[in-house]
Every structure is written in C-alpha cells, then in structure tokens.
Amino acid sequence: MKNIQRKQLAFLLPSLLGLTAFFLVPLFYCFVFSASRTFGRFRFAGADNYLALMGSKAFRLAYGNTFVLMAGYIAALLILSLLVSYVLENSKGTMAFLAVMSAAMFLPSVLVVRFVGILPGAAENSPRLVFLFIFLWKHVGINALILRSASNRMDPAWREAAMIDGAGKGAFFRHVEFFYLLPYLKFLFIFDTTCFFKLFRESYLLYGLYPPDGVYMIQNFFFNNFENANYQRLSSGGTIAVVTLFAVNLLVYKVGEKREIAQ
Amino acid sequence: MLNGRTKAAGAFLLSGMLALTACNAGAKPDEKGPLTVYRVESDALYMSALDTYQKENPDLEIKTFPTYQEMKDQLNTELMSGKGPDVLLYNSLYSESDPLKLADSGAFLSLDEYVKGLSDDEYFGTILEAGKIGGTQYLLPLSWNVPLAYTSQSLAKEQNYLDQIVFDILPAEAKRLESDSEASPCSIQFGRTDGINFVAEMAGTPVINHNGEITIDQESFRHVAELTKLLVESNSKINAQKYGNDFASVGSHYSFFLENYSFMHNLRFYQVVFHTAFNEDVMMYPIQQPDGGVTAQVINYGAVNANSRNPDGAWNLLKAIADAPCTMDYGKYEKNNIYYTPINVSAYEECVKELFLQRAKIKNTREALNEENSEILRAFPEKVTSALIPNPSVGALVQDCMDPYLTGDKDFESCYQELMSKLALYLDE
Numbered sequence: 001m002k003n004i005q006r007k008q009l010a011f012l013l014p015s016l017l018g019l020t021a022f023f024l025v026p027l028f029y030c031f032v033f034s035a036s037r038t039f040g041r042f043r044f045a046g047a048d049n050y051l052a053l054m055g056s057k058a059f060r061l062a063y064g065n066t067f068v069l070m071a072g073y074i075a076a077l078l079i080l081s082l083l084v085s086y087v088l089e090n091s092k093g094t095m096a097f098l099a100v101m102s103a104a105m106f107l108p109s110v111l112v113v114r115f116v117g118i119l120p121g122a123a124e125n126s127p128r129l130v131f132l133f134i135f136l137w138k139h140v141g142i143n144a145l146i147l148r149s150a151s152n153r154m155d156p157a158w159r160e161a162a163m164i165d166g167a168g169k170g171a172f173f174r175h176v177e178f179f180y181l182l183p184y185l186k187f188l189f190i191f192d193t194t195c196f197f198k199l200f201r202e203s204y205l206l207y208g209l210y211p212p213d214g215v216y217m218i219q220n221f222f223f224n225n226f227e228n229a230n231y232q233r234l235s236s237g238g239t240i241a242v243v244t245l246f247a248v249n250l251l252v253y254k255v256g257e258k259r260e261i262a263q
Numbered sequence: 264m265l266n267g268r269t270k271a272a273g274a275f276l277l278s279g280m281l282a283l284t285a286c287n288a289g290a291k292p293d294e295k296g297p298l299t300v301y302r303v304e305s306d307a308l309y310m311s312a313l314d315t316y317q318k319e320n321p322d323l324e325i326k327t328f329p330t331y332q333e334m335k336d337q338l339n340t341e342l343m344s345g346k347g348p349d350v351l352l353y354n355s356l357y358s359e360s361d362p363l364k365l366a367d368s369g370a371f372l373s374l375d376e377y378v379k380g381l382s383d384d385e386y387f388g389t390i391l392e393a394g395k396i397g398g399t400q401y402l403l404p405l406s407w408n409v410p411l412a413y414t415s416q417s418l419a420k421e422q423n424y425l426d427q428i429v430f431d432i433l434p435a436e437a438k439r440l441e442s443d444s445e446a447s448p449c450s451i452q453f454g455r456t457d458g459i460n461f462v463a464e465m466a467g468t469p470v471i472n473h474n475g476e477i478t479i480d481q482e483s484f485r486h487v488a489e490l491t492k493l494l495v496e497s498n499s500k501i502n503a504q505k506y507g508n509d510f511a512s513v514g515s516h517y518s519f520f521l522e523n524y525s526f527m528h529n530l531r532f533y534q535v536v537f538h539t540a541f542n543e544d545v546m547m548y549p550i551q552q553p554d555g556g557v558t559a560q561v562i563n564y565g566a567v568n569a570n571s572r573n574p575d576g577a578w579n580l581l582k583a584i585a586d587a588p589c590t591m592d593y594g595k596y597e598k599n600n601i602y603y604t605p606i607n608v609s610a611y612e613e614c615v616k617e618l619f620l621q622r623a624k625i626k627n628t629r630e631a632l633n634e635e636n637s638e639i640l641r642a643f644p645e646k647v648t649s650a651l652i653p654n655p656s657v658g659a660l661v662q663d664c665m666d667p668y669l670t671g672d673k674d675f676e677s678c679y680q681e682l683m684s685k686l687a688l689y690l691d692e
Contacts, residue, residue: 038369041345041570058691208663209656210685224692228364228656229342233692 027242034236039229049236059237061213062221067244069128069217073135074192078185080136081143085151086173088144098148101141109201112138116206123206127215134202139195143188150184151177186256190249298576299324299348301338303331307601308406308563309352312587316580323580324348331358342370342568349571350580352405353564356455361656362402362564363475364692371401372567377578378403386585390606393561393650397474403581405563406603407650409643410465410523412548413533418518419546428551429521430466430490436519437493455523457658459491459665464560466490467552467649470657475690477683485675488668494521495669521550523560525602527640528591531618531632535625547639549646556648562603564652588613592621608644615640660685 034050037043053059088094112134116123122130154177162172200219203211209224210216218241225234298320302309304327317323328334331354341347351371353360365371378391378400387407394402412429419425422439424432455461463470463479466487472478479487522529530547537545549557565584567577589601591614596602605611619637622629632640664682667673 038569056691058688210688213684221692228361228368229339229370230368231343
C-alpha cells in the first residue's frame with residue numbers, strides 16, 4: 001500500500017512542483033507584497049494597502065461592476081446556451097452549425113469592435129448592452145456546442161423511457177436533462193468566467209483606459225495601476241479579486257453538488 | 264486535524280515558496296554597487312550629459328534604449344522586482360510616464376534634503392518647484408520651456424496689440440481675418456498631442472495641480488476649450504493650403520503664431536527670418552495669463568529610484584545633468600541638439616551670451632541675436648511665475664473626452680461632464 005502511495009506521489013510531484021512554481025508562489029508573493037509599503041523590498045504596512053483600496057471609489061466601482069456584470073452576463077449566456085442547445089435537434093447538421101457558431105470566439109477583437117461601430121451611438125449610449133452583446137455573440141456557440149455534445153452522451157434509453165411514460169421534450173429537459181447537464185454547467189461557469197475577463201480587449205479598443213462608469217471593471221483598474229507601477233495596490237486588489245473568485249467558484253461548485261446529490 | 268504527511272507536504276510547499284520568493288533578494292543592503300542609469304538615444308541632453316559624466320566616473324553603467332516605450336517596458340518589470348536603475352530619467356513630451364502616479368506608488372526617493380542645498384542664485388527656484396508632488400520634492404526638473412507667440416512689430420502696432428495678452432489677441436486676430444481666405448489668422452505648434460490640456464496650462468488653469476487635485480471649473484475650462492477650438496480650426500485650414508508647417512510659412516501665412524519649441528534658439532531664428540524675408544522686426548509674446556503670470560513646462564526631469572542602494576551617487580548624477588552646459592546655437596533641428604532651457608542659471612546665461620555673440624546662418628545671411636532680444640531673454644526667467652511637469656495621462660484623458668467638442672460632434676457640457684467623471688476615476692485609482 002505504502003509503495004503504491006509513494007509511486008502516486010512520484011507521479012504527482014512534477015505537477016505539484018509546476019503548480020507551486022507557477023501558481024502558488026506568485027500568489028504568495030502577491031499576498032506578501034499586498035502588505036508592503038514599497039514593492040521589491042518588503043516594508044511592512046499592515047492592512048494599510050487594503051484600507052486605502054477600500055477607500056478608493058475607483059476600486060469599489062471596478063469591483064462592483066466586475067462581479068455584478070459577470071453574474072448577469074454569465075447567467076444570460078448559460079440560459080441562452082441551454083436554450084440554443086435545447087431548441088436545436090440532435091443531428092450532424094446541428095453539430096456542424098454549432099461548430100461554426102463557436103468560431104465567433106476566435107474572432108479578432110478589432111473586427112468585433114468594428115462591427116459594434118456600425119451600430120450608431122451604441123457604444124456611447126448603452127455600453128453594458130454592447131458588452132453583453134459581444135459576450136453572447138462570442139461565446140454562445142462554444143457553450144451550446146459543449147452542452148449539445150454532453151446531451152448526446154446521455155443514454156438514449158432514458159429519453160425513450162421518459163417518452164413511453166408520456167413526458168414531452170420540455171418535461172424531460174426540466175426533470176432529467178438539466179440535472180444531467182449540471183456538472184457541465186459548472187465547468188462552463190468557470191470557463192465563462194475566464195472568457196468574461198477577456199472582454200477587456202474589446203473594452204480597451206472601444207473606450208481606451210477609461211471606459212464609461214458602467215463598464216469600468218477591475219481589469220481597467222489593474223491595467224492602469226500596472227502602467228503607473230503601483231504594485232502594492234495591484235497586489236492588494238489582486239488578492240481581493242482572487243479570494244472573491246475562489247469563493248464564487250466554490251459556492252457554485254457546492255450548490256451544484258448539492259443539486260446533483262438531491263437529484 | 265492535519266496528519267503528519269499533510270503537514271510535511273505543507274512545510275515542503277511553504278519552504279519552496281519562500282525559497283523562490285527569496286530569489287530576487289539580489290545584493291546585500293550595505294553593498295552599493297555601480298551607479299546605474301537608463302536613457303533614450305533621442306534625448307540629446309541625457310546623451311551628452313551622461314557621456315561627459317561617465318568620462319569622469321567610469322563606474323557609471325548606462326543603458327541606452329531606442330525609445331521611451333522600450334525603456335518603460337523594462338523599467339516596469341524591474342521596478343516590480345525591486346530593481347531598476349538608481350537614476351530614473353524622463354521627458355514630459357515623449358516618455359508617457361505619469362509623475363503623479365509614480366510618486367504615489369512609492370517608486371521615487373524624496374529629494375527634499377538634497378534640494379534644500381540648492382541656492383536660488385544657482386538654479387531657477389520656480390522651475391524646481393514643479394518637481395514637488397504633494398509637498399515632497401520627488402523629481403528634479405532638468406530642462407524647461409515656455410510656449411511663445413510671435414508676430415511682426417508693425418502688425419502689433421497697427422492693431423494695438425502691444426500691451427495686450429495673447430489670450431485676448433488671438434480671438435481678436437481671428438475675427439479680423441475671418442473673411443480672408445488666403446491668410447490663416449493664427450496657428451499653433453503644440454509640440455504635444457494634448458492640445459487642450461496644453462492651452463489650459465498656458466492659461467494658468469491646469470486641469471490638476473501638484474497635489475493631484477482638480478483645479479478647473481466649468482467656465483474657465485470652457486474659455487480654454489473655445490480657444491483651443493479656434494487654434495485647431497486655424498491649423499486644419501492651413502493644412503489644406505500651401506504650407507505644411509509653421510516654419511515653412513512663417514510670417515507670410517500666419518499673422519500670429521504660437522509654438523512650443525526651444526524659445527531661446529527660436530527667438531534668434533525668427534528675428535533673422537522676419538528681417539531677411541519681410542524686412543520686419545519680430546515681436547515675441549510670452550503667453551501671459553490674465554493675471555500676468557507665465558507658466559513654464561518642465562521637459563526633462565529625473566528622480567532617484569526608491570530602491571537605490573546609492574542615493575547620494577544618484578543625486579550627484581542628477582545634479583550633474585542639471586549643471587551640464589549646453590548650446591542653443593545650432594543651424595537647424597537635429598537629433599543631437601539640446602532644445603530646451605537649462606535650469607542652471609549660469610548655463611542659461613551662457614546660452615544667451617552665445618546667441619548674442621554667434622551669428623547664425625539662416626536663409627543665406629548671418630545674424631546674431633540683437634541687443635533688445637538678448638535683454639528680453641535675460642529678463643525672461645523672472646517673468647515665469649509658475650512651472651509644471653505636464654502629465655501625459657491627464658493630457659490623454661482630457662484630449663479623449665474633449666475631442667468630440669473640438670470636432671463639433673458633441674457639445675461642451677456633455678464632454679465636460681465625461682471629463683470630470685473620468686478624472687475622478689483617474690485620481691482615485
């Protein structure tokens with residue numbers, strides 16, 4: 001038994017070292033310097049950087065916007081993706097269609113921004129709607145494709161049995177398929193979170209360093225502080241963002257797990 | 264409870280992290296090491312002053328970058344790991360570094376103790392003041408400039424412009440020439456991309472002050488915006504005409520023009536050009552504010568890295584750049600000429616003397632700065648009542664927000680509201 005554990009550990013070691021060097025150490029470094037008065041050389045500042053950050057309207061605006069928009073946009077994206085996946089019939093053509101839709105994810109940001117520019121006044125008057133549109137446009141294809149592929153993996157006997165019992169397509173989706181897709185939705189939530197942060201590219205191209213207040217997000221705050229070499233602020237902000245993201249993902253994971261168990 | 268194996272794994276991870284984070288420890292605290300400095304090859308002042316200093320101090324390590332952007336990219340990474348050169352050198356026209364935010368981030372060492380030792384007889388005190396941020400001297404101004412307006416003495420007499428300030432003359436001159444399609448009423452060589460911010464500085468109402476506070480109000484800024492619009496419209500008019508720039512069309516095409524280049528060199532240049540081409544005397548106006556004050560802008564400035572292990576050596580180098588002699592006696596604008604005015608009083612006086620004694624070769628003639636204009640230059644530093652380091656972040660922000668007003672796409676009020684909202688974000692970041 002001990003031998004097996006040692007072998008397992010030996011296989012895990014390279015990955016553990018990689019995780020430590022490229023993820024845990026930078027995170028630790030970021031955390032340490034979030035409590036320093038200067039960067040590079042540590043001079044203990046206690047919670048001063050955090051207090052200054054909390055007192056900053058710009059940070060509060062960026063933080064609030066980021067997590068409110070993230071929740072709203074990802075919810076809208078998941079609902080729309082489920083809808084698309086549900087509406088489209090299971091066939092080879094469907095998969096090909098969704099694969100083509102997924103290509104939107106790889107569209108260069110410049111092209112996307114140029115397209116938005118065609119809509120007169122959109123970027124100036126409704127920045128949040130513009131961002132929602134871009135986010136859905138770029139990601140609904142890949143999300144629906146993953147959900148449709150997951151549905152295809154479902155045992156066809158379940159659907160047949162449900163139909164024999166008189167369940168329609170909607171009832172089957174509500175009571176069976178949705179819960180089957182829950183683990184995939186959890187994965188998509190994390191995937192879409194990273195995609196959400198990529199919206200900064202379009203934001204930068206559309207509005208530069210200072211977008212309208214409604215879409216001023218944490219990336220803008222970080223980017224501007226990086227440009228100005230304010231790494232203490234960057235570290236304390238980064239620590240808060242990481243903790244929040246971790247908490248959100250943990251919550252989604254736990255809630256999803258409970259629903260799966262309950263089902 | 265954690266079992267022994269988990270604790271051991273935790274300890275292993277933690278020690279690994281500490282070992283890796285300690286990798287950047289670098290030199291020991293008492294180890295000074297050689298003095299280091301970065302510069303950009305297009306900056307003539309830094310190129311010549313540092314080369315001279317290195318001859319006397321061979322320990323100095325100089326790294327030369329082709330552009331400020333490349334220097335900034337490397338500096339950002341190095342400052343992040345507590346490194347970077349001892350001396351940080353900037354240029355307010357090209358380096359795109361934000362002095363206010365950099366000082367706020369703790370990147371610079373306070374120079375208060377060092378600057379106390381500089382006397383007002385040796386250095387222009389008003390210009391030195393521009394290096395203070397939030398009451399602390401973080402930056403040492405190394406060169407400066409004042410935008411000036413030029414016209415002919417005959418026009419100034421004819422239109423009674425002699426005792427007026429530029430901000431009143433420009434609209435009057437624009438109105439006078441409204442119906443003249445051939446002439447452009449006035450023009451400006453901003454020398455900067457943030458025209459509206461520049462005009463605000465000249466008007467003595469900069470958008471933010473040294474302490475990072477918004478100092479403009481809607482009415483004074485409206486006046487600035489209107490004036491900038493007038494100048495921008497004049498410029499676009501001239502672009503569509505025969506001449507591409509002020510130098511090409513000076514005097515023949517503009518009745519009144521403003522520029523932001525080397526004022527010492529250019530006063531002699533325009534004196535000669537006006538004489539030879541139009542048989543006229545040039546009239547030079549410092550751009551005075553309504554209260555009579557003149558604002559100078561700092562072009563070159565330096566700071567000492569907060570992480571420097573040799574702050575005294577770094578200060579000595581900065582002072583050597585400030586004291587470096589320079590010449591304003593050159594035939595045309597070239598890469599190796601120092602364009603802007605020294606902050607050292609004797610170096611300044613030497614430049615005036617040189618312009619007075621040396622006859623410049625311009626348009627097939629040789630002429631030195633005349634007595635009257637030499638006196639104007641000698642007395643000029645006393646006219647300067649305030650100085651500032653232009654902030655490129657604020658400049659870009661102001662320009663972004665006000666551009667739709669300048670192009671006529673939006674009204675002033677909506678642009679101003681947007682500017683105020685973005686400025687609040689910028690200052691709060």
